[in-house]
Amino acid sequence: MAKQSNLNIFLDGFAHILEEQWQVDVLLKAGDSDPDAAISAHKLVLAARSKVFKKMLEEDECKTSSEKEIITLSEMKHEELKALVEFIYNPASTNLSRNKLISFLNASNALDVYELAQIPFDDALNNAALSCIRMNIATIAYSDELKLFAESNPNLTVEIMKACVERTMATDTNVSIFLDGFAHILEEQWQVDVLLKAGDSDPDAVISAHKLVLAARSKVFKKMLEEDECKTSSGKEIITLSEMKHEEVKALVEFIYSSGCGSTPCAEHARSLYLAADKYEIPHLRDLCRDELISSLNESNALDVYELAQIPFDDELNNAALSCIQMNITTIAYSDELKLFAERNPILTVEIVKACVERSRKRETRVREAPPSGCASARVPAPVAPSVSIQSRSPSVSVDLLSSPIYFRIWARVFAVGRTLLTAVFKRFVSRLCYSGVCSNGGGDDLAPAIDLSGKDYTRVKDGGG
Secondary structure (H helix, E strand, O other): OHHHHHHHHHHOHHHHHHHOOOOOOEEEEEOOOOOOOOEEEOHHHHHHHOHHHHHHHOOHHHHHOOOOEEEEEOOOOHHHHHHHHHHHHOHHHOOOHHHHHHHOOOOOOHHHHHHHOEOOEOHHHHHHHHHHHHHOHHHHOOOHHHHHHHHHOHHHHHHHHHHHHOOOOOOOOOHHHHHOHHHHHHHOOOOOOEEEEEOOOOOOOOEEEOHHHHHHHOHHHHHHHOOHHHHHOOOOEEEEEOOOOHHHHHHHHHHHOOOOOOOOOOHHHHHHHHHHHHHOOOHHHHHHHHHHHHHOOOOOOHHHHHHHOEOOEOHHHHHHHHHHHHHOHHHHOOOHHHHHHHHHOHHHHHHHHHHHHHHHHHHHHHHHHOOOOOOOOOOOOOOOOOEEEOOOOOOEEEOOOOOOHHHHHHHHHHHHHHHHHHHHHHHHHHHHHHHHHHHHOOOOOOOOOOOOOOOOOOOOOHHHOO
16 A cells, blocks of 8 residues: 555656646646636646647747747637646546546447547547447447448448457557656757766766656655755756765666656666665655565675665565575574674664574474474473483383474484383382392291282292292
8 A cells, every 4th residue: 555655646746746836837728718717837747748739849939938838729628628737747637538438338329439439530449439339239230320320421330340240359558658758858858957966977977857857756856946046047957966876866867757657676776776765755766676675685685685674764674684684594694794784783683683583482382382293192391401200100201302303203212212221120129129128037927919010919938938
């Protein structure tokens, strides 16, 4: 949910800029509008979204005009023009006319929509209407509407007949062209008005951009551009990003001008872009960089990513890096990177130790709760150390399996043999004790059963034995 929200913030930036009327520089007017009923807009956005608007704005009148240019769209009504501008600035929140017509298609209006799709020809609308006609041909074929339609559109009627015989599928989308408009504008360097410079760049190594695009994508850039120096500057303002390298700034600008949908930041610059996304408040870029960092986690970079997750604290990235460190601790523990890491981050090193101890405890608990296969009948408690206790007649053994199935067979065998030997020695000792007591007594008449050890009765021998 958070990632989707960040994507919406990224895409809705131009809509917010329009709502705030931030540096609008062109007015649009409908054919039925009042003299004062004009709709404000930005030349840059109109040019990025429409080639026709771009050509209109490249005319000499627009270039030399010091006031806001007024473009009149005489064929449109005011509300229609307003809806067009809203779509240009935020396509995701506007109901597209084509999609609306397609969603309302049924047997009663399919012929009208099919005819409408020819002027101008709209492939998607044409196919949708034709498909609806084909699905409802049993009803449409006997309607009066088809007779009238055939009289005015004989060629289209033939196409309907062909479609009923053989299904034709064709799809064409212009979404990518629409969303990539800003990237093309940047590539053409069309009316760029700001320069970005990296900390390691040469004096002449600058990257051109548009104030409007930077402000729409980043609140921090917007604040920087609203400063008095930027407002009053007659030349192109230069913004230096001292913490970034030239290639990193270039990657940042490329992302800012991208559509944001399906865009993946350069893996090589994921770390620096992650920090830049946080500094310049571009949450969607930060989400994408986080995913890239997590997918590339390994024993060689886990400590670096774990440290990165603390500035600012990123719970998801922190947990992923810590988990990677735990799984590769046998390698990381002997690495030089850990020594350097511990010097810089003693507190984080303690957290790693705690996490590894906790992981070890959980593993030991799982081993104790699940005895090894083949030994299900053995009930083995788990004290701190192996111990043997012999009571008067029933020796008992308690064994610690060292928290590992590998040692079970060895310990079980050792204690089984030890128990057998101890029992035999104990029986022999008691037997001799009883026998020596009878002999020293000189043999008496008080025959009595002795201690029963092995199922036999040891008795005193009358008259001193024999």
